[in-house]
Amino acid sequence: MGIENQLTGDNILVTSLNKLVNWSRSNSVWPCTFGLACCALEMIATSLASFDISRFGSEVFRPSPRQSDLLIVAGTVSKKMAPMVKRVYDQMADPKWVIAMGACASCGGTFQSYAVLQGVDQIIPVDVYLPGCPPRPEALLAGLMKIQEKIRTENLNQRPDFKPGERYETQVPKVELIR
Amino acid sequence: MAEGKTITLNMGPHHPATHGVLRVEVELDGEIIVKATPYIGYLHRGIEKLAESKNYQQAIPLSDRLDYASASANNMGYCTAVEKLMGIEVPKRAQYLRVIMAELARIMGHHLWIGTHALDIGAMTVIFYAFRDREMIMDINEEIAGYRLTPTFFRIGGVAADTTPDFIKKVREFVKWFPKALQGYHTLLTENKIWTTRTMGIGPISAKDAINAGLTGPSLRGSGVAYDIRKAFPYSSYDDFDFKIPVGEKGDVYDRYLVRMEEFAQSIKIIDQAIENLPEGPVAIDSPWITNPDLVSVQTDISELARRFVLHTKGPVGPDKEVYHAVEGAKGELGFYLVGDGTEHPFRMKVRSPCFYLASALPRLLVGHMIADAIAIIGSIDVVLGEIDR
Amino acid sequence: MVSATIDNREISVPEGTTILEAAQKAGIDIPTLCHHKRLPPIGSCNMCIVEINGNTKPVNSCNSPVEEGMKVATDTKALHEQRVVNLKKILKHHALDCPICDKAGECDLQDVVYRLGVTDAPFEPRENPRIAEYSTSLIRYWPERCILCQRCVTACNAIKGIGAIDIKSDGDDGQIVVVDADKCKSCGECLFVCPTGALTENLSRYKGRPWLENRVETTCTYCGCGCQLQLKVMDNRVIGVTTDVDRGVNQGSLCVKGRFGYEFIGDENRLTTPLIKENGEFREASWDEALDLTAQKFSSIKEESGPDSIAGLTSAKCTNEENYLFQKFMRAVIGTNNVDHCARL
Numbered sequence: 019m020g021i022e023n024q025l026t027g028d029n030i031l032v033t034s035l036n037k038l039v040n041w042s043r044s045n046s047v048w049p050c051t052f053g054l055a056c057c058a059l060e061m062i063a064t065s066l067a068s069f070d071i072s073r074f075g076s077e078v079f080r081p082s083p084r085q086s087d088l089l090i091v092a093g094t095v096s097k098k099m100a101p102m103v104k105r106v107y108d109q110m111a112d113p114k115w116v117i118a119m120g121a122c123a124s125c126g127g128t129f130q131s132y133a134v135l136q137g138v139d140q141i142i143p144v145d146v147y148l149p150g151c152p153p154r155p156e157a158l159l160a161g162l163m164k165i166q167e168k169i170r171t172e173n174l175n176q177r178p179d180f181k182p183g184e185r186y187e188t189q190v191p192k193v194e195l196i197r
Numbered sequence: 198m199a200e201g202k203t204i205t206l207n208m209g210p211h212h213p214a215t216h217g218v219l220r221v222e223v224e225l226d227g228e229i230i231v232k233a234t235p236y237i238g239y240l241h242r243g244i245e246k247l248a249e250s251k252n253y254q255q256a257i258p259l260s261d262r263l264d265y266a267s268a269s270a271n272n273m274g275y276c277t278a279v280e281k282l283m284g285i286e287v288p289k290r291a292q293y294l295r296v297i298m299a300e301l302a303r304i305m306g307h308h309l310w311i312g313t314h315a316l317d318i319g320a321m322t323v324i325f326y327a328f329r330d331r332e333m334i335m336d337i338n339e340e341i342a343g344y345r346l347t348p349t350f351f352r353i354g355g356v357a358a359d360t361t362p363d364f365i366k367k368v369r370e371f372v373k374w375f376p377k378a379l380q381g382y383h384t385l386l387t388e389n390k391i392w393t394t395r396t397m398g399i400g401p402i403s404a405k406d407a408i409n410a411g412l413t414g415p416s417l418r419g420s421g422v423a424y425d426i427r428k429a430f431p432y433s434s435y436d437d438f439d440f441k442i443p444v445g446e447k448g449d450v451y452d453r454y455l456v457r458m459e460e461f462a463q464s465i466k467i468i469d470q471a472i473e474n475l476p477e478g479p480v481a482i483d484s485p486w487i488t489n490p491d492l493v494s495v496q497t498d499i500s501e502l503a504r505r506f507v508l509h510t511k512g513p514v515g516p517d518k519e520v521y522h523a524v525e526g527a528k529g530e531l532g533f534y535l536v537g538d539g540t541e542h543p544f545r546m547k548v549r550s551p552c553f554y555l556a557s558a559l560p561r562l563l564v565g566h567m568i569a570d571a572i573a574i575i576g577s578i579d580v581v582l583g584e585i586d587r
Numbered sequence: 588m589v590s591a592t593i594d595n596r597e598i599s600v601p602e603g604t605t606i607l608e609a610a611q612k613a614g615i616d617i618p619t620l621c622h623h624k625r626l627p628p629i630g631s632c633n634m635c636i637v638e639i640n641g642n643t644k645p646v647n648s649c650n651s652p653v654e655e656g657m658k659v660a661t662d663t664k665a666l667h668e669q670r671v672v673n674l675k676k677i678l679k680h681h682a683l684d685c686p687i688c689d690k691a692g693e694c695d696l697q698d699v700v701y702r703l704g705v706t707d708a709p710f711e712p713r714e715n716p717r718i719a720e721y722s723t724s725l726i727r728y729w730p731e732r733c734i735l736c737q738r739c740v741t742a743c744n745a746i747k748g749i750g751a752i753d754i755k756s757d758g759d760d761g762q763i764v765v766v767d768a769d770k771c772k773s774c775g776e777c778l779f780v781c782p783t784g785a786l787t788e789n790l791s792r793y794k795g796r797p798w799l800e801n802r803v804e805t806t807c808t809y810c811g812c813g814c815q816l817q818l819k820v821m822d823n824r825v826i827g828v829t830t831d832v833d834r835g836v837n838q839g840s841l842c843v844k845g846r847f848g849y850e851f852i853g854d855e856n857r858l859t860t861p862l863i864k865e866n867g868e869f870r871e872a873s874w875d876e877a878l879d880l881t882a883q884k885f886s887s888i889k890e891e892s893g894p895d896s897i898a899g900l901t902s903a904k905c906t907n908e909e910n911y912l913f914q915k916f917m918r919a920v921i922g923t924n925n926v927d928h929c930a931r932l
Contacts, residue, residue, distance in 0.1 A: 052211060054218060055240055055583055056265035059309065059346055063335075066328040081212075096586075099218055099239045102210055128258060131243030152346055485704035499678045500700050500708040502685045507701035510692040510798040 036174050043087070043113065044169040045075040047162065050086035052106060055093025057120040057152040064155035074162050083109040088165065089142075090158070094122035095135040107142045115169070117161050118144045121151045203231055206568070210239045216313060216575065217582035221559065225568060233563035233571070235556050241586040245546050252512025252541040253279050254353055260533075261347040263548060264584040267306030267527035269298040269338075271584075272351035277432055278522035278533035279353050282515055285487065289476040291355040292434040297368065297471045298341075298350055299433075299524075300464040301334050304375075306527030306579075307457050307464075308334075311382060314454075314576035318395050323385050330378045333371050340364045353513060354488045355481025365472060372469045379461050387458070396451040400562045400574035403448060410561065411554035414529025415456045416578050420448030426525040433524075437474075438467045450577040457579075487513045512541040521549075528552050528579060550584040591657035598653075606648035606659055607635050617661050618670065618699045620677070621736035622649040623780050624832050625839055627745055631737050633673045634699060637661050645669060671705055678708040681783075682731035690784030692797040696734065717762045721752055725773045725789055725847050730762050733785035739763065739777030746840060747776050775846040779830070779839060790847055791827035795819065800826070804834075807845040808904045810930065812836060814845050825852045889921065898925035 053061060065071045065079060080086040083106045095103055107116065118138050121127030124147040126136035138144060145168060146161045153161075209220035218239035224232035244263065248256040260275035261268040273295055280287060287295075308331040312324030335345040341364045342348035342357065350357050386392045402412070407420040417424060425442045427435040443459030445452025481488045489508055490501035515537035523532035529551025538544040555578040562574050590599045593610050600609045605628065610617050620632035628650035636645035638660045645666060648659075660666070678700070685691040700708075717730030737754055740763070744750050751771035755764045763785075765771070778786040800819040807814040815835030819827040828849050832839040851857065861877035862869040872880075888896060899917040901910050910928065917926040 055242075056262055056346060058217070059265060062309075062312075062324075063328055063332070067325050068329065068332045094240060094242050096239060096241050098241060099210060102218075102239070106211055128262075129242045129244075129247065131247050133241045133243040154345060483706075485701065485706050490706070496683070498707065498709050499681045499683055499685075500675075500705040502683055503694070503697040503700040504706070506685050506691045506694070507697050510796075511701075 039174060040170045040172055044166040046078075047074070047076045047088045047115070047165060047169070048078045048080055048086045049076055049088040049090050050083050050106065050110065051079045051081045052089060052103075053092050054095060054099065054103075055122065057092035057123070060152045060155055061090055061092045061119065061158060064158045069155040069159065071159065071162070074159065074166070076162060083107075084111060086110060087113065088115050088117065088162075090117045090119050091123040091138045091142075091144075092119045092152075094127070094129055095138050095141075096133050097135055098133075100135050100141055103138060104141045115145045115165050116142055117146045117148060117158075117165065119148045119158060119161070120153055121149060124149065127151055208571070210236075216580060219556065219575070219580060219582055219585075221563075221571070221575070223563065223568065223571065228567045228569075230563050230566055230568060230571060233560045235559045237553075237556060237582070237585050239586065240582040242583075244587045245548060248546040249542055249544065253283075253515055253543065254508075254512050256543070256546070257351060257353075258347070258349050261349050262583055263550065263587060264306065264526060264528060264531070264552070264581045265347060266309045266581050267302035268347040269295075269302035269350060270306070270524070270526045271531060272349065273299045273433065274522070274524040274526060274531040274533050276351045276353055277524060278520060278535050279515070281522045282518065282520045282535050282537050283353070283487070283513070284516075285354055285482060285484070287355055287433070288479050288482060289434065290478045291480045293471045293475050294356050294360065294480060295351060295433050296435065296438070297468050298338075298348070298356075300468050300471075301337060301368075301371075303464050303527045304461060305331055305334050306581075307461055310457060310576070310579040311386075314573075314579070315386060315392075317572045317576045318392070320386060320389070320392060323382060326378065326381055326385070330375060333367075333374070337364065337367045337371065340367055352481060352488070354484060355479070359480045360475070365475075368468065368472050372465055372472065375465050376462065379458070379465075382461075383458065386454070393451065395570075395573055396454060396577070397449060398447070399450045399566060399570045400577060401447050401449040402558070402562060406561065407448060407558075410558040412529065412558055413551050413554065414525070414527070415460060416453055416529065416555055416558075418443065419445040419453035419456045421446055426523055426530055430523070432522075435467075438470045440467050450573050453577045514539065514541055515543065523549065526551060528555065528581065528584070531584075548584070548587055550587065552580040552582075552584040556580050556585050589653050589655045591653050591655070591659060593659040594661050600653055602652075604653050606637055606639075606651050606653055606657075609653050610637075610648065610659070610661060615661055617648055618702055619649060620695055620699060620734065620782050621738055623738055623742075625746060626738060626741045626780065629737050629741055631735065632677070634670055636666055636669060636673075638663060638666060667703065671703055674699065674703060674705055675708045677734045678705070679711055680713050680731070681710070681734065682729070683710050684732070687793070688732065688784035689787045689792055690781075690797075694784060695782035721763050721765045723771060723773045725843070726775060726778055727787050727789050727792070728763060729785050729787065732783050733762060734783055735761050736782055738780040738782060739786060742776045742780045747774060749774075752777065773843045773847070774841070775843065776840060779841070779846075788827065788847070790850065791819070794826040795821040802829070806835075807841070809842075809844045809848065810903050811907075814841055816841070816845060818849070825849050885921065894922035895925060897921050897923055898927070899923075901926075901928050903928065903930045 063069060065077060071077050089107055089110060091103060118124045122129060123138045126134055128151065146164045148157050148161045150157055203224045203226045206223050206225055208223065210218035220236040220239065222234045222236065223230050244259050248259055257272060257275060260271040263271045308327040312327035315323035338348040339345050340361060342350035402420055404420045404422050407417050408422065421444050423442045423444045428442055440463045443456045443463065445456050485504050490505055494501045495505050517537055517539040519536040521532055521534045523530045530549065531551055532549030534547040534549065535543050536545040563571050566574065588599050589602055590597065593613055594615055596613055598609050598613050600612065607617055607622060617635045617637065619635045621629040622635060630647045630650050633647065635648045637648040638645055640658050691697065719728045719730050721728045735754060740752055740754055743752050749770050751765065751767055752763050753766045754761055775788065778788055800821050803818045803820050805816050805818055807816050814837035815830060817829050817831060818825045819829060828846050830837060830839055830841055860871045861874060863872045863877060863880060885897065899913060901913045914926045917923055
């Protein structure tokens with residue numbers, strides 16, 4: 019059925035480290051349990067039986083930011099909440115991605131008011147914006163697939179968390195050699 | 198109380214069991230809570246202020262986003278309040294459709310409550326079944342309003358559209374199916390030993406205390422007070438339907454659980470009566486100052502075209518007076534206090550949100566219990582932060 | 588002063604005040620289409636009808652003065668029915684093009700229709716469609732939208748005293764015609780008072796809807812009059828100019844430049860940096876460089892040929908303070924009296 023059927027006998031798989039890492043990262047994007055407002059309900063619906071986000075390897079919602087890769091900003095970010103959102107993002111370990119779910123997180127949406135942050139991208143970098151108020155679960159899945167697409171095309175040493183001069187310095191030439 | 202120092206523990210605003218962005222600061226003596234202070238405002242969006250800058254019709258979507266777990270029930274509150282202000286009587290068919298939507302929303306809100314409440318206490322299975330049935334309501338919402346979670350199906354003077362054959366079919370299917378599903382929830386929880394141990398005798402509040410704290414809705418009825426605005430001050434044809442107000446005895450988490458479980462059944466009963474006795478007639482009043490003309494006449498009649506433009510650019514005008522109108526939302530008495538000033542915008546809109554009073558009762562509910570029971574108590578009063586902070 | 592009763596409200600107004608003005612002063616709103624604050628009474632729309640002393644024959648309130656002891660009713664059932672009949676007569680041939688009409692959203696006709704709650708006025712096309720006779724490069728006349736209220740003609744005669752347009756009144760077939768094409772200066776007074784979208788401006792057509800625009804209050808920069816403008820701004824671009832009847836020295840009037848000369852504001856060809864001409868070609872330069880060069884050239888000319896070889900000419904777009912500073916600069920720094928202003932030319 020899968021790749022294992024092709025591997026009868028002694029075989030060797032050749033790929034680049036880039037592809038291997040991106041492949042494994044893209045299929046295990048663990049979101050952070052982080053609901054703010056209405057969109058959180060659609061996020062919960064996405065993770066449950068009807069829409070089943072586990073088809074994409076993302077069913078493991080972690081309550082702790084330390085264990086998650088994806089921050090789904092699901093809902094209105096008020097100015098009082100903004101420091102907490104920033105802190106949750108900062109606590110997440112690299113590599114990490116952000117989905118601004120819904121109109122409020124993307125641009126303030128219908129709440130053009132004194133109390134609401136007009137788009138979460140004012141405090142943290144956003145990878146995918148989802149329109150809708152709230153977006154349908156299908157839209158969230160489409161956003162997740164966009165994230166996966168983005169991860170698969172990433173170059174390891176061009177990620178924002180890549181810090182040249184440390185251990186990578188010696189490893190990067192080896193990657194080039196294998197390729 | 199044991200000797201020694203207390204420690205202060207912060208729960209939230211990012212906590213998986215606080216149902217949103219509620220923050221509770223608890224002071225612990227060992228595992229016992231000696232003091233609890235809820236902090237709110239993390240979802241303050243300025244809905245009341247925004248409503249002052251929008252016209253009466255435009256503010257309906259804002260009301261959806263108050264208690265987003267049961268959006269149509271808020272529409273009911275807002276629209277009936279504006280209609281009371283303007284002195285409008287809604288056609289019977291629209292009233293019945295509103296009742297159906299509001300009761301479906303109540304079930305939706307209770308679905309979210311039972312799913313997350315059980316999940317917090319450790320019974321994970323329930324949320325899967327609850328959301329399976331919740332999706333059926335979402336489909337019904339989508340069928341008639343085009344939107345799943347926040348349908349905004351209500352309008353000042355009626356509802357947005359007439360029923361479709363599929364809508365009626367889907368509602369009937371749901372009414373037929375849901376009692377079985379409800380029996381399933383009962384099987385999973387009601388006599389479950391772990392569930393009863395975690396909920397019985399936890400967070401009790403006496404009827405007198407509950408009234409003094411301003412509790413309404415299932416949390417008040419759990420303490421044995423049979424107060425339901427649908428019965429006490431019937432609105433939108435609720436006096437046409439035959440239903441009971443379930444009440445508890447002790448007012449603990451388990452009683453509140455039983456009350457809400459019985460409300461599921463009563464809501465289904467109301468929906469069943471409404472869909473079977475749906476009257477014929479228009480679904481909105483025909484007033485040139487409030488409702489939109491139909492799209493066919495707009496293309497042939499200049500006065501209808503002009504009226505449509507004015508309604509869309511300026512909006513219906515409210516009189517210069519003030520009203521308070523409350524409905525029974527999924528969480529309790531949801532009241533809207535509107536001050537009109539003779540323009541298209543309300544001068545002031547104040548929302549009397551049931552969740553605010555529920556959250557303010559947290560200190561007296563939590564004190565004396567174990568920290569693990571705090572999760573059960575917060576789950577059982579079923580707060581939605583969109584409504585507390587507004 | 589005369590005293591009267593309007594809708595059971597006691598009022599006391601100076602002699603000669605019309606019933607409409609008195610009612611407006613008392614906060615009673617009578618619907619009108621042809622009455623305009625700046626214009627003399629026209630009396631063409633028959634919307635402002637009122638009943639006096641219970642008399643069943645209504646009179647136009649815009650041109651009837653208040654008399655001592657009058658009892659006026661402005662909103663009875665009979666009046667409402669009569670108004671609806673009159674309005675339906677106007678609506679009968681009014682084009683069904685609100686969706687593309689620039690006026691939709693701030694249209695007096697729409698407001699009156701909404702207010703009277705007319706819901707049945709089917710459109711009948713004209714047998715002989717009107718032909719637009721009046722139009723300039725800046726103003727467009729839409730004959731099918733015209734309700735023949737005569738506000739434009741009155742404004743052209745009474746405010747501007749030009750008399751370029753008139754009504755060819757032939758019952759239902761009446762329309763606006765040009766009396767003397769050379770007289771029209773495209774001042775746009777007619778356009779400003781038009782209660783419907785029958786006269787629209789060509790420059791801002793289809794650029795934005797009234798309810799989407801921001802109105803920014805400002806002062807016209809073209810000359811020293813200081814007319815008050817309201818710029819219609821959408822997406823940070825100026826898409827039109829209007830004004831307010833109660834504001835400033837102009838009280839709602841504007842000239843052709845103030846009303847239509849706004850496109851330079853967002854023009855691509857506007858200079859954003861100083862240019863210095865070198866070897867016959869302009870190059871972009873910084874302000875410091877340009878000012879240094881100018882100062883140096885002025886000093887050398889003054890040294891070579893004396894201060895009177897330099898003359899200064901300022902623009903009317905500058906403020907008084909800037910003009911004062913400029914003449915001070917010419918007199919004190921350069922040392923010449925050769926200073927003039929374009930408004931004197």
